[in-house]
Amino acid sequence: MARISPRLIKDAYSISPLLPYFLRANPNISLAKQELKWVQEELPQSEWRKAARSRHNLYPLQYILGSQPFGSLDIICKEKVLIPRPETEEWVLRLCSVLKESAQNLSIVDACTGTGCIALLAKHELKDSAKVAAFDISTDAYQLSMLNRDAHKLDVNIVKADLSEPAQLMHICSSFDLILSNPPYIPLSDYKLPVTLNGIEKSVRKFEPKSALVGEMEFYDLLVQNLVRPFGASGFVFELGYREQAEFIRKQFCEEEWGSGILKDYSGNVRCSIGWKRGSNLDILERLCDEVL
Amino acid sequence: MLVRSIYRGIRSEFGRNVFGYGCRSSRGISTNALGINMDELPKLHPSLLKRAETLRVELEDLETKITSGTFDQETNVKFSTISSILEEFAKYENYRENVASIIEMLNEENGNDQEIIDDCVSELKEYIPKLISATSKVQVKLIPKVSNYDKPTIMELRPGVGGSEAQIFTNDLLSMYINFANTKRWGWEIISKTEGTLGGLTEAILSVNEPGSYDVLRHESGVHRVQRVPATETKGRTHTSTAAVVVLPKLSEGNESSLLEDERQFAPGEIRIDTMRSGGKGGQHVNTTDSAVRLTHIPTGIQVQQQDERSQPRNKAKAFSILRSRLAALDREREIAEQKSLRTTQVSTTDRSDKIRTYNYSQNRVTDHRCGFSLHDLEGCLSGEKLEDIIEAVEQEEVRERIESL
Numbered sequence: 042m043a044r045i046s047p048r049l050i051k052d053a054y055s056i057s058p059l060l061p062y063f064l065r066a067n068p069n070i071s072l073a074k075q076e077l078k079w080v081q082e083e084l085p086q087s088e089w090r091k092a093a094r095s096r097h098n099l100y101p102l103q104y105i106l107g108s109q110p111f112g113s114l115d116i117i118c119k120e121k122v123l124i125p126r127p128e129t130e131e132w133v134l135r136l137c138s139v140l141k142e143s144a145q146n147l148s149i150v151d152a153c154t155g156t157g158c159i160a161l162l163a164k165h166e167l168k169d170s171a172k173v174a175a176f177d178i179s180t181d182a183y184q185l186s187m188l189n190r191d192a193h194k195l196d197v198n199i200v201k202a203d204l205s206e207p208a209q210l211m212h213i214c215s216s217f218d219l220i221l222s223n224p225p226y227i228p229l230s231d232y233k234l235p236v237t238l239n240g241i242e243k244s245v246r247k248f249e250p251k252s253a254l255v256g257e258m259e260f261y262d263l264l265v266q267n268l269v270r271p272f273g274a275s276g277f278v279f280e281l282g283y284r285e286q287a288e289f290i291r292k293q294f295c296e297e298e299w300g301s302g303i304l305k306d307y308s309g310n311v312r313c314s315i316g317w318k319r320g321s322n323l324d325i326l327e328r329l330c331d332e333v334l
Numbered sequence: 335m336l337v338r339s340i341y342r343g344i345r346s347e348f349g350r351n352v353f354g355y356g357c358r359s360s361r362g363i364s365t366n367a368l369g370i371n372m373d374e375l376p377k378l379h380p381s382l383l384k385r386a387e388t389l390r391v392e393l394e395d396l397e398t399k400i401t402s403g404t405f406d407q408e409t410n411v412k413f414s415t416i417s418s419i420l421e422e423f424a425k426y427e428n429y430r431e432n433v434a435s436i437i438e439m440l441n442e443e444n445g446n447d448q449e450i451i452d453d454c455v456s457e458l459k460e461y462i463p464k465l466i467s468a469t470s471k472v473q474v475k476l477i478p479k480v481s482n483y484d485k486p487t488i489m490e491l492r493p494g495v496g497g498s499e500a501q502i503f504t505n506d507l508l509s510m511y512i513n514f515a516n517t518k519r520w521g522w523e524i525i526s527k528t529e530g531t532l533g534g535l536t537e538a539i540l541s542v543n544e545p546g547s548y549d550v551l552r553h554e555s556g557v558h559r560v561q562r563v564p565a566t567e568t569k570g571r572t573h574t575s576t577a578a579v580v581v582l583p584k585l586s587e588g589n590e591s592s593l594l595e596d597e598r599q600f601a602p603g604e605i606r607i608d609t610m611r612s613g614g615k616g617g618q619h620v621n622t623t624d625s626a627v628r629l630t631h632i633p634t635g636i637q638v639q640q641q642d643e644r645s646q647p648r649n650k651a652k653a654f655s656i657l658r659s660r661l662a663a664l665d666r667e668r669e670i671a672e673q674k675s676l677r678t679t680q681v682s683t684t685d686r687s688d689k690i691r692t693y694n695y696s697q698n699r700v701t702d703h704r705c706g707f708s709l710h711d712l713e714g715c716l717s718g719e720k721l722e723d724i725i726e727a728v729e730q731e732e733v734r735e736r737i738e739s740l
């Protein structure tokens with residue numbers, strides 16, 4: 042967020058009296074215009090002013106509009122549940138296009154599903170070639186993901202469960218081939234820092250749930266110990282934010298049995314850890330890797 | 335001298351371009367008392383006649399194919415297209431024979447029997463205009479189609495000189511094309527639109543989804559000029575502003591399902607995709623709404639950016655579709671340039687910087703500079719109802735030029 046000059050406010054005002062309210066949340070005026078346009082397209086006129094004020098307060102646009110596109114799905118967004126990110130959308134679409142070529146009867150689970158976006162898009166893309174389940178510990182997430190599932194009429198089994206409670210996971214399914222997850226991955230120290238120091242955006246800190254964001258290695262440990270191992274999975278894709286997390290995950294597997302790599306996002310940042318059991322039908326996951334570990 | 339005057343009358347009424355290939359001036363050798371001969375009447379260029387002949391053979395082949403039981407969609411469509419062309423051609427031949435036999439009669443008569451001459455004159459009065467219109471119709475059909483003629487259309491509109499007035503004019507043109515599509519009952523959608531100040535546009539991309547609309551709308555490519563008194567002008571002065579229209583064939587839907595196919599059109603490394611990077615570490619750390627995607631076609635340097643959609647993949651899909659269209663247009667420009675360099679006479683119509691049309695408000699007039707045609711109904715043009723009259727005049731002019739260069 043750059044400093045906003047009086048000149049910029051004047052320019053914005055001459056385009057629309059509502060536009061200045063969008064300047065704080067946006068790095069430039071053209072993006073601010075874009076946001077105002079979306080507000081005007083998607084909300085009744087009576088709500089524009091309120092929307093503009095909320096946005097001035099850095100309230101997320103997706104909560105204002107009530108949705109975020111994710112692949113070809115429109116995912117309903119509500120407070121207390123993390124808004125799906127474009128980086129997540131990117132890897133899920135890439136994953137699906139690889140799986141589409143050769144996937145047969147895959148059983149997939151999306152751990153820490155939030156809005157349900159990963160599980161729902163995977164089901165939408167893979168259709169009958171995959172059986173998809175998802176779970177989250179939070180009641181808000183559970184309810185919202187159910188709402189999204191019903192809105193898109195997708196056959197995904199959604200459960201409220203805690204990743205750290207193996208007993209709760211047992212009810213979902215007897216085995217999974219592929220484990221997907223975007224667990225909380227921001228260390229508490231970074232959670233407190235501003236974006237310019239590799240921390241997080243003010244809008245994220247102010248309005249998105251902390252319990253969806255803060256985590257370090259523990260979630261990856263749980264994903265491996267409570268899902269990959271006991272459910273006999275032969276592949277996984279875990280979103281992450283730090284190379285150390287990818288290296289931590291790598292160390293959980295013996296190199297003879299498991300191949301592993303890193304996927305980078307469109308900005309060139311390390312974004313996912315990918316693993317596949319050598320010789321299994323999921324060794325196609327190697328194609329997603331920008332770097333083999 | 336009555337026939338000559340009818341003839342001259344027709345000539346001046348329809349303009350010289352309707353007379354088709356090889357029309358001589360009326361000072362040609364006269365073989366009858368009234369000074370008219372067949373060489374002066376509209377006739378098709380030999381290469382178009384040859385094409386009609388080729389089509390006739392092709393139609394026969396298709397006929398045998400169909401009677402022997404082949405009944406696929408493609409054959410059927412081809413069959414009906416060719417038969418409709420040949421129908422027009424038959425009309426043309428018919429009228430030409432009619433006129434020829436009347437002239438022959440006149441020749442034999444040599445001006446003695448006034449009653450016969452009168453009959454011939456009234457028949458010529460009827461048939462010459464019919465021959466003229468049949469010739470121009472069949473010419474349009476026989477002349478080889480431009481590539482991608484059967485495709486839907488992408489129209490890109492941008493203001494040129496004239497500041498905010500040019501932006502407003504850009505918006506007026508956009509409405510005109512939407513109105514035109516509506517009167518033709520063609521589906522359309524706005525791919526992207528960037529608003530400027532005072533209700534103007536700094537850019538708009540319109541998709542007209544009707545297959546074949548490209549062959550009509552491609553004539554709109556070029557710089558459009560408006561002369562009027564802007565609403566903000568206090569002294570009542572007329573301003574001149576411009577907007578540029580680029581018309582492209584639409585080669586793909588530009589949605590998530592066409593994206594894969596569009597991406598496959600390019601070799602790895604041929605396209606650079608830039609997504610607006612979210613600041614810092616991205617992912618959970620930030621929540622960006624910036625979904626803009628920019629494509630760079632490395633071999634040509636062409637760049638396409640899309641940001642209207644909240645969805646990044648949708649912006650990417652649109653950008654790919656537009657890029658393919660622009661590259662197709664580039665191919666066509668190259669094709670034309672090659673053809674031109676083979677020719678001695680230069681065709682002046684396709685120069686990008688040329689103003690193709692003027693919209694003059696005070697005179698209620700729209701003039702197309704490529705064919706000299708003026709429509710004295712500006713409102714009718716902008717409402718989309720009369721635009722086709724102008725486009726048809728431009729089309730006729732193009733046919734004439736292309737025939738000259740055959």
Ligand SMILES: C[S@@+](CC[C@H](N)C(=O)[O-])C[C@H]1O[C@@H](n2cnc3c(N)ncnc32)[C@H](O)[C@@H]1O
Nearest residue numbers: 123125153154155177178179203204223225253
């Ligand atoms: C970063 S969000 C990801 C949401 C969604 N998958 C996405 O990509 O947008 C992490 C989610 O993990 C959930 N979560 C946190 N701890 C959990 C636990 N112990 N068991 C299951 N889910 C948990 C949070 O409720 C939150 O919805």
